[in-house]
Amino acid sequence: MNNIKVLLFDDNIRIRESLSILFNATRGFEFCGAYPDNTQVVELVELHQPNVVLMDIDLPGINGIEAVKRIRKTNTDLPILMLTVFDDDQKIFDAICAGASGYLLKNKSLDQLIEAVKEVSLGGAPMSPSIAKRVLELFQKQNKFETADDFNLSPREKDVLAYLVKGSSYKMIADELQIGYDTVHTHIKKIYKKLHVNSMTEAVAKALKNKLT
Amino acid sequence: MNNIKVLLFDDNIRIRESLSILFNATRGFEFCGAYPDNTQVVELVELHQPNVVLMDIDLPGINGIEAVKRIRKTNTDLPILMLTVFDDDQKIFDAICAGASGYLLKNKSLDQLIEAVKEVSLGGAPMSPSIAKRVLELFQKQNKFETADDFNLSPREKDVLAYLVKGSSYKMIADELQIGYDTVHTHIKKIYKKLHVNSMTEAVAKALKNKLT
DNA sequence: TTGGCATTCACCATAATTGGTTATTGCACG
DNA sequence: CGTGCAATAACCAATTATGGTGAATGCCAA
Numbered sequence: 001m002n003n004i005k006v007l008l009f010d011d012n013i014r015i016r017e018s019l020s021i022l023f024n025a026t027r028g029f030e031f032c033g034a035y036p037d038n039t040q041v042v043e044l045v046e047l048h049q050p051n052v053v054l055m056d057i058d059l060p061g062i063n064g065i066e067a068v069k070r071i072r073k074t075n076t077d078l079p080i081l082m083l084t085v086f087d088d089d090q091k092i093f094d095a096i097c098a099g100a101s102g103y104l105l106k107n108k109s110l111d112q113l114i115e116a117v118k119e120v121s122l123g124g125a126p127m128s129p130s131i132a133k134r135v136l137e138l139f140q141k142q143n144k145f146e147t148a149d150d151f152n153l154s155p156r157e158k159d160v161l162a163y164l165v166k167g168s169s170y171k172m173i174a175d176e177l178q179i180g181y182d183t184v185h186t187h188i189k190k191i192y193k194k195l196h197v198n199s200m201t202e203a204v205a206k207a208l209k210n211k212l213t
Numbered sequence: 214m215n216n217i218k219v220l221l222f223d224d225n226i227r228i229r230e231s232l233s234i235l236f237n238a239t240r241g242f243e244f245c246g247a248y249p250d251n252t253q254v255v256e257l258v259e260l261h262q263p264n265v266v267l268m269d270i271d272l273p274g275i276n277g278i279e280a281v282k283r284i285r286k287t288n289t290d291l292p293i294l295m296l297t298v299f300d301d302d303q304k305i306f307d308a309i310c311a312g313a314s315g316y317l318l319k320n321k322s323l324d325q326l327i328e329a330v331k332e333v334s335l336g337g338a339p340m341s342p343s344i345a346k347r348v349l350e351l352f353q354k355q356n357k358f359e360t361a362d363d364f365n366l367s368p369r370e371k372d373v374l375a376y377l378v379k380g381s382s383y384k385m386i387a388d389e390l391q392i393g394y395d396t397v398h399t400h401i402k403k404i405y406k407k408l409h410v411n412s413m414t415e416a417v418a419k420a421l422k423n424k425l426t
Numbered sequence: 427t428t429g430g431c432a433t434t435c436a437c438c439a440t441a442a443t444t445g446g447t448t449a450t451t452g453c454a455c456g
Numbered sequence: 457c458g459t460g461c462a463a464t465a466a467c468c469a470a471t472t473a474t475g476g477t478g479a480a481t482g483c484c485a486a
Contacts (some may be wrong), residue, residue, distance in 0.1 A: 096349055102342070116342075125346035129315070129329075129337025132345060136309055136338050154462055167415030169442070182465050189445070190462095198444075201413045201471090202380030208421055367432055383473070396434050402475070403432095411474075412442085 003030040004121045007050035009067065010083065011036045011059050015106075019054070022110055029117070038062035042070050045078065052121045055100075057084040057091055065094045072099040079120040092134050103125045103135075151194045151210075160187040165204050216243040217334045220263035222280065223296065224249045224272050228240040228319075232267070235323055242330070251275035255283050265334045268313075270297040270304055278307045292333040307346050315339045316348075356365065364407045364423075373400040378417050 007025050008031075016034035020173055023031040032048035035041075045053065053071070057064035067196055068080055079101040084091070092103060102120045104113070105128040116126035127135065138154040153161065156208045170188070188200075197203050219236050220285040221244075223229055229247035236244040245261035248254075251272055258266065266284065270277035281293055292314040315333045316389070317326070318341040329339035340348065366374065383401070387394045390424060401413075410416050 101349070102345070110398060119342040122344065124342025125349050126342045126343050129332040129335075129339045132315070132340045132348075133336065133338035135345075135348060136314070156463060164414055165418060167410065167412060167418040169412060169414075171442085179463085180465055182467085183463070185444085186463080186465075188443085192444085197380065199380065199382060200443075201377055201382075201417050204414050204417050205378055205380040369433065392433085393435055395436055398475095399434075399474085401473085405474085413473075 003028055004052060004117065005030045005032050005048065005050040006052050006054060006117060007032040007044065007048050008034040008054045008058060009036075009038055009041065009064070010034065010054070010056040012056070015056075018110075019113075022114070026114055029114075038064070038067040038070075041075070045071055045075065051079070052117050053078060053080045054117070057079055057082050057095060058086075060072055065091065065098050065100075068095060068098040068100050079123070080125070081116065081120050087128075087130055087134060089138070092131060093138060096135065103131045103152045104128050105131065132197055153191065154195055157187055157191050160184060161174070161191055161203065161207050164188075164191075164200055165207050216241055217265060217330065218245050218261065218263040219259065219265050219267060219330060220245040220261050220274060221247040221267045222249075222251055222254065222277070223247065223267070223269040225269070228269075232326075235327070239327055241360045248357075251277070251280040251283075254280045255287070258284055258288065264292070265330050266291060266293045267330070268293055268295055270295050270308060271299075278304070278311050278313075281308065281311040281313050292336070294329065294333050294339070300341075300343055300347060302347055302351070305344060308353060309348065316344045317341055318344065366404065366407055370400050370404050370407070373397060374404055374416065374420050377401075377413055378406075378420050 006019075006029060008016060008019055010019075013036070018038070020031050021035055023029040032050050033044070035044060036059075039061060041062065055064040055067060059067070062070075064082060064084075068082075071078060071080060076099070080099070081102045081104060082095050083104055083106055085106045093126045095103060102114055102125045102207065104126065108116070108128070119126045144146060157176060160173055163176060168176065170184045171180055174183045177184070188203075191203060192198055195203055195206050197206055219232075219242055221229060221232055223232075226249070229249070232242050233247055236242040245255070245263050248257060251274075252274060254275065268277040268280055275283075277295060277297075281295075284291060284293060289312070293312070294315045294317060295308050295313045296317055296319055298319045300318060308316060315338045316331065317329055317339065321329070321341070328416060332339045366424065373386055374382070375388060383394055383397045386397045390397070401416075404416060405411050408416055408419050410419055
């Protein structure tokens, strides 16, 4: 198996030096270099062809999240491990959405860092447990839904509502469901009563807000 | 510091026995008991008052995910660590949405398991890197958005579109934006041209699909 | 300063939606 | 064997939305 080539971006010179020593001294790793900012991040990735990028999230100028976005424009597979001293919800969220592969707090031991880099190079997504907790919470928040509020819609009414959400008109719904225009009208009237709305747009908005689709 | 009380649900008798020995023999832990199914899960949690629950995800009868839901009905804080041999996307997703605190593959060493239980009892969310990767991918998928497609909407047009999404009619928008009905009409006509749609519901659907709000 | 664009407004004709009532069919439940 | 409900359908009147043209104002940049 080939060495794992590691490229580091961090504005702290001590971290650059110590990680440089660490990866050069550890069997199975190869240190491409360490840079204090992201001005040349895309070019440096192109140049060094690393297997893993370590990215400090709080860099001056182009921050780590922006750098991840730039790398991801041309390279969707390269593992990028975010390093940070803070576990700020918004930054975690942004970094993950930008396409980061993992997220470590800097309080890890060097052994744990080595382990994490190995894991991320193999396609895993190492995360500090406290980070993982945040991610899970964000995830749960986004996917909590009120099954309670079904509004007692009948199956057919749900069908019709789904077409409304897709942007269909009475006529289109009638065509697609193979029923008459007046029947669509009837269904929609009942939907409005059950949802306590009185227009298609309100119904669509309510359906989407309550994940009725 | 008090011992960490661990309660286990797993249908494999070998795992029950070996983890029983492990946690009884490890300083800082206390083993509440091991059960092969979830029929009494809520009562057992109530009885033992554990600090951490280890839950196999594939149990006969009431599965691990359903068990998590039941526990979460009355106890939102108790750390529940899911154990599984498979890393199936849907199960990961369901377990997390049900309220699981962490998610470990069973290929972990006993030392790593002990470490993970410690972490979860402290409020972390240990995850096997391969699981974490799935979670990140699901997360990224849910939150990917096309900032590119702004559709060249002017600020005012975005305002109007936002009201459409809220379910407002021409009149309501005119009132709320303090402009005339015909002006709203004009804005909406331009929005339709830019979005390539020709009804309020289509505009709302497209706006929401492209996160234009 | 001229051209483009955003924002505002008006009028007209057509099409679509809304709310009301009424009615038939078929299915499930007690 | 009625009762209730979902699903289907029809009719009417009033409101709302759509698509077109045209036009005034103001602002910014070439």
